[in-house]
Amino acid sequence: MKVDIRLMGKLTVFFTIFAFVAVLPLLPASAAAENVVKVGNIIPLSGPSASVGQQGKQAREMAVAEINAAGGIKSLGGAKLQMIYADSESKPEKGVAEAERLINTEKVNVLTGCWNSAVTYPTTAVAERYGIPFIVPVSVADKITEQGFKTVFRIAAKDSWWTRDQFAFLKDMEKEFNAPVKKLAFVYENGDWGKGFAEQWKALAKKGGYKVVLDEPYPSTSTDLSPVVQKIRRVKPDVLMLVSNAADAILLTNTLAEYKVKLKAVIASGGGHADPSFLKATGKNARYLFDIVEWETDVNKPGAKEANAKYKAKYGYNLAGEAVDAYLAMYVLKDALERAGSLDPAKIIKALAATNLTSGPGMIVGYDAVEFGKDGQNKHASLVMVQINDLGKGLERITVWPKSARRSGYTPVFPMPNK
């Protein structure tokens, strides 16, 4: 008896799915009839990344409200964007299940998400299987756009571009200030993150013709970093490149100043150097340091200041890189939908692939255009370099690179003057 019930249960599920799949092609017109575009968003709304997921949600809401208020998608008869959120809890299996649900039950036209690379990676495979376009505002793992998928479009820069941009920035600075740099020192925390960066730095230094004079992984739990600073002093590098967590970033910056190490520039990699308490705990010792970030509130782009002010008034804090990517993603989608003029997934995908967005309310990022390569990666995406300096109002992070995004009226300090 027991067995029979189980079998029947299985059969029921099987037939339900079968019926579902069989009927599916018969009803594509029904969604369009309601005159909405259903956008499914899989983001972490609870769990360890909930805070960043919330920001992504808020930025999407803000953009969608603007788009709908401005008349929706005109080529679709003023269709409104309808947002459907699903919580991934930062769990890959949850992301996959939610993607299935959004596609089959909610019948979404487009998917976006998922912030956590570990969730985005398997979830994009679901979208690819159903042929539903998937916009990835930001998930940094390189492999997401290296699966040969036709439906995946990533807006933000990928992991390996962080180091690429640090070197591109250095080359640009050398040219702009006519101050050649030869010797590099790499000092990084000895975990996955630091070692991954150092691997790429070494390859880039070789390609760029630099000499690496120090390659020093150190434990982030160090209570004394003067031995490391002594080593830096001893090899006399032109530029010091760092990957640090918070406590060690503070300790290194202060110890470098104590030992009066002379450097042309210090280039950090976010993390500890971007920690809110870093500037307070290092004070003027952090002056002139360069750091890489996804976005900074002072980027010199039309609309950036206004968008940030609006966001801050609404949600109480500044836009962050992740939020800006999500905000832009909605405008990229709107642009593609306008050109597609249809809710046929294949047509939306084709329109997304032909994207060349250079202006509009969404373009408040540091780079100048959104244009997807064959792999679906935004070719123009880049990161932003900031310099820590005091312009009379205390230490602040000032955008300096790319040059088109540089805060107007600011000239970066390079090489660093002797303190």
Place this chain on the structure above:
Amino acid sequence: MQMRASFAKWRSLHLTFNRDADMNFILEGTINGILMGSIYGLTALGLTVIFGVLKVINFAHGSLIMVSMYVAYWAIIFTGVHPYIALIIVVPVMYFFGYYLQDIIIKPIFKAEKDIREPITVIIVTTGVWYILDNLTLLIFGPQYRSIQNNPLRGKMLEFGDMLISVPKLWGFVTAVITAFAIYWFLQKTRTGRAIRATSLDREAASLMGINQFKIYNIAFGIGTAVVGISAVTLVPFYNIFPSVGVLFDIKGFIIVVLGGLGSIGGAILGGIIIGLIESIAPMFMTATWAEAIVYALFLVVLFVKPSGLFGVKYDW
């Protein structure tokens, strides 16, 4: 002759300069190692004092360092005094903190296990205290990294030509040596000190001689915690203060006291200096990551060869 001359010439061209520079760095590293190491020793001293008497490994040691650093931080911020004058506030506050921590939280469990020489439950209780203190601090003060920007010791360096020596670390070294001698003198010469030693040697016999062993435990815990307070004052002028700062120092503290001999006062300072020297000199020949591995390797070797520690005795005080 000719060969020798050319060798001398070659040496003068290539070696001398580098060797002088290297010697300079090695000397600088050695001094830094001794200074920083003595501060490590001082942070471990409180641990060794408490262990010597209670025979309890105090896992809340790192949290006591953290609490002391916050006490010192706020004392200095509110009064604006020289960091070392904050000792007047920090030492008594931490003494009573330790005294009552032992009296209220640890003593009842101690009494329940009084027939056992090395009470295991007490160790678990100290672990609980560690978690509670760290998380309370996180709740009250948040995860921020704090440092005292405007203090007369911050970033000060003594310069001897190319060689730089950190002034706040030098103060720490002097403090460590004075503290170690003071504790030693106290235990050897004062009546309370003798009572502490007697309790440490044999609880039962000491009780029979009219010593209130639980009072002595309170005092010993108080003294150990006060020493932790002193070490925190040496750290705040140049180090960051954050809720999990204790963890960085207590792992080191455990290695140091085992290296130097559990319960040995001189051993704690010397053990600290050994760790400091390895950390400071080894990175000249390898990466800092390997230098840390050497510290742990040495720790294991000492445990194998001389389990009582380098300066420990087979018996207690």
